[in-house]
Amino acid sequence: MAITAATPFSGPNRVAILLDTSESMEDASGKAELAYWVAADAVKRLPSSVSIALLGFNKQVDRTLDFSVAREQLTSELTQRKKALNSSTRRKTALRDAIEYVLDHIPNAAPGDAIYVITDGEDNRSQINSAQLEDRLQRASVRLDVFLLRDFLWTGDRFPGSDDTAELARATGGTVIDVHPTMLRARYSSTTENFTVSPERQKLVSAALTLLYRQTASPYLLGIELPGDLKRSRGWKLDVVAQQLRKSISLSYPRRIGSCPGGRASMPN
Template sequence: MLSLRKPIFHVAALLGIASSLTGQQPDPCQQRTMVVSVRDRDGQPLHGLNPANFHGSMHGRPVRISSVEAGPAVRRIVVLLDSSGSMTVPAEKWRLARLLAGDIVAHASASSQLALVTFSGEIRGIEGFSVGRSALLDKIRKIDDPQQQGGPTGIADAIAKALDLLSPAQPGESIYLITDGYDNHSKHKPRQLRDALTTSGTRLFAFLLMDPMAGGNGPDAQDFRTLANESGGALAKFGVQSLVIGTAQWHLQPRTRAAISLGAEVLYRQMENTYRLELELPSVLNKAQKWKLDVVDTQGSKHKDIDVIYPHELFPCTVQAAQH
């Protein structure tokens, strides 16, 4: 006599196993994509790393690195050029700022798409991603008269505008800020920008012209240093210390120019040489959490001479979704 009891038992058992297996799958909110840069002690990018070379943790719990691949080939970069009063006096300082803006336009990889935003207390001009390199260089040359610039400084508001231009942003896109770090006009706060940069996967890079006359060593400059580091970006700086009759001296010698060029080149390498990591968090986040990422050797020990540049904070999934 045929009985349905045994088949029903097997079906129920199989359904139970399937349910159990489904329950073991990680929550989608535990999955994250992260773009990072890795460099040696000389600032040179490291290539050929795999998941075993990375170790992630969050409050002592492991963050699983499920895959590692080369970062995106096509990148968008918004160049923010501060043209406020403190940047345009003396004329030599303004000339250096324009040289830095022109340098990235000329030397960014061919696969990169660039936009240019000039700002003071307000946005002065925007050249979008559809504008070619030659047109961008021409625009930078045409703003060479510092007397036509000037005014207060809204650095945080300019970063917010760059985020708008990149929206919807893809992980690994960059903002390159050229400024003296003195903000006296913005409505946006650094904390707002930090959250927006991290959740969108956008990295902030900055070249800081440290002028003792403009507050380049003050709290505003420190805020933007921190913002760059926490977003997974980086900062280069050039400082003028000497004052003659109350005016900083910006006459650049060949050796100084070479040092500035090297600092800018290190930033470009970090923008363009990246890894795309897929992460699995140990649990779903209900608030922002700090985490740690290192490159390790075959024994699992951190490489002391290797730096990983990455966003230092992860946000809850609901915030992540809202930003995208």
């Protein structure tokens, strides 16, 4: 297997932002406040070349997918959503189904497209499982990025599904920004101010968000020559050869190569 080229993707860039509005996001921890701040930051700072669609989800998505809405309108909508938090929350969370909804409705999906989920990772309602969704994301060449508000149950255990959500994103070559309550020296979600949007919190996540926005606006494709025909998808690993660079470079790439009858593949990165 050999990499033959690395070229910028020349097509359109689109991002569907999925904002978790389920009941688990609305508590005294400040989780919802941080989630809305992160969504507003994306609307404000993603380059103008990137088209944005914004959808809330709990047991289902709350609007149709639309990449033509102006940034000013999206900002206003986020403000209104935040004001209506207590009245809009629902108990169940169908995170994977919301991602599948975007895949079902995004026209002509391409490597310039990404789904950006802002969530605590809990999923207790979806019909599609992680393996099925990973396969769909891979075939569509759509990257999944996650801002994960890593919360804990009262027992101290992580929210069920949060690890699966992170792994699903990494499998697509996506970025996972993993925010823990312990970053502010708090342990459980019942402790107040776990996720408060403080200057310290903003400083911790802003640099990571900047890198995510750069990746979103400037995806590229890796040309790969395979030893022969690939009749079914298979896993692969991309390493940095230079030892001195391994610690300073983080690679994000899809972890599986789809079937390639001609022995050549083009992988989004």
